Amino acid sequence: MNAPLLQVNDLKKHFPIRGNLFSRGGGGRVYAVDGVSFEIARGETLSLVGESGCGKSTVGRAILRLNDVTAGQVVLDGQRIDTLSPDRLRRIRRRMQVVFQDPFSSLNPRLRVRDILAEPIRNFGLARSSAELEEKVAALMDTVRLPRDALSRRPHEFSGGQRQRICIARALAAEPDLIVCDEAVSALDVSVKAQIVNLLQDLQREFGLALLFISHDLAIVEHMTHRVAVMYLGKIVEMAPRHQIFAAPRHPYTRALLSAVPVPDPTARRTPMILKGDVPSPINPPRGCRFHTRCPYVFERCRTDEPELRQRVEGQWAACHLESLPEDAGKGVPAE
């Protein structure tokens, strides 16, 4: 039971820049994910946060083997899945399912809900008879709190939140151990978002699901996660249990991200920590610490040495040369 459900070891995913007939693309590569390691225990939620283009979704897709990995290992329950043959991979896919961001393009518009939900059950042979299949599909609708008579409708007859429930039901149909939620609530409006998050939490408790929750919405993450991993430019810069990371971030990037979260109090006076410049290109990431071009606390060593992800306090890992972040009133956020 103590062995983690999913282990990701030094995962790398590089995309070659494809040339055309007249240029070869210069042999360049996009270092989308460049050495990411983490573990997810059974029934745990790990949130992967970071800004657009930092490689969060690529990590999710690599775990699901929707993309092949360039290097590194993905281990599910003690079994390496990054090297499996297509046929054995197909069988192991039952244990990892996915919910995507856009509920409008995640469902085939031509299929009825019944057929959408039956697809994984049939593929993995989870029902022995058509009566059992029908029973399972109906039970799934109950699980995601949709009416059973909606089974013979098509996706366009549902709202965004309802469609996302169908997506969750489809993921649950395979009876998985892990669901990758790739920005699963980002496209929904706030009240629906809350419903879907609560549903996911209930399902997690009920089925002991592990969730990899990929998001850029820190308010939602704070509400529902056990642990948080912060990604920047294809690497994890900080990973810690929720309370620790929100109370005392150990990496300047995490601090900047947290200071960007809006506070629902118009009288609160804060001096947000504003980062200079843009994210560098993942085609040519900076030498040394990848964050040094934008870090307010940068010093000489950051430009040459790449910091390791080190454990600072129990469970909290950060990749920064600074032992602790300065209490900088001018630039930083006021301490909690």
Place this chain on the structure above:
Amino acid sequence: MTASITSSVPVPPGLAVAQVLPDLMLPVKVRRGVLGFLRNNPTVAIGGALLLLLVLIGVFAPYLWTVDPTALAPAKRMRPPSEQYWFGTDALGRDVFSRVIFGTRVSLTVGLSVALLATFAGLAIGLVSGFVRWADSIIMRIMDGLMSIPPILLAIALMALTRGSVRNVIMSITIAEIPRVSRLVRGVVLSLREQPYVDAAIACGTRTPMIILRHILPNTLAPLLVQATYVCASAMIVEAILSFIGAGTPPTIPSWGNIMAEGRALWQVKPFIVFFPAAFLSITVLAVNLVGDGLRDALDPRMAKNL
């Protein structure tokens, strides 16, 4: 304030009950079934009706007060339209009405066969090309090559290699039309396979053939159907052109193209010989294009009416 509103709750002082306003949006009647679809899309209905009429004309050509379209009557050459010869007679004394009515068969056969064959061939090629990366570059370069030749020239060249017959006309126009269809299918497939529901199906353990069959193919049908109507219209025109220049159907089979070709030299003195087949060709192509345009609007996923 009109007293049309009756309420048991007393209105507090200083407030008034608003008047009932007329509905700005009248209730829309939901129409279902084939007839409902046609009423919602009058363009398709009109085009379809015209096309149906032409098909009936083609099928029942021998019974529509026609005579043998190849029967010569040198004594009655170049008669203007009259009660006996509705569309007049041509330079060899043949009845233009009968020739035009029988010519419907050639045009429709060529149009529909080419649409069908080019669509199926293009679908197969497009699916392979959209799914098999290494085949894609080879197939698409060949298609680019074919597309760089105007379809009429390609069809003429292909006809020059064979004998003039309806089957050969169909084959050569089909070959000339395939690149356009396969390019369309490839484009649709490439965009569909990036759809999250395809990724979700992969994650659900669906095998590739099933993904193509269940998730890709049904969603390519709408644009393909529209394209097929355009292929059909263009095939009819190309057939007429081929026959007009003498590279199409043999002179023994009346087609609108060769009726016009034979009337060409006389068109300043006897314009009716060219006029009637030309009018039929225009109306047929118009009908097919109306159906195509109507279907394109009706099947546009952005205006998801009642699917």
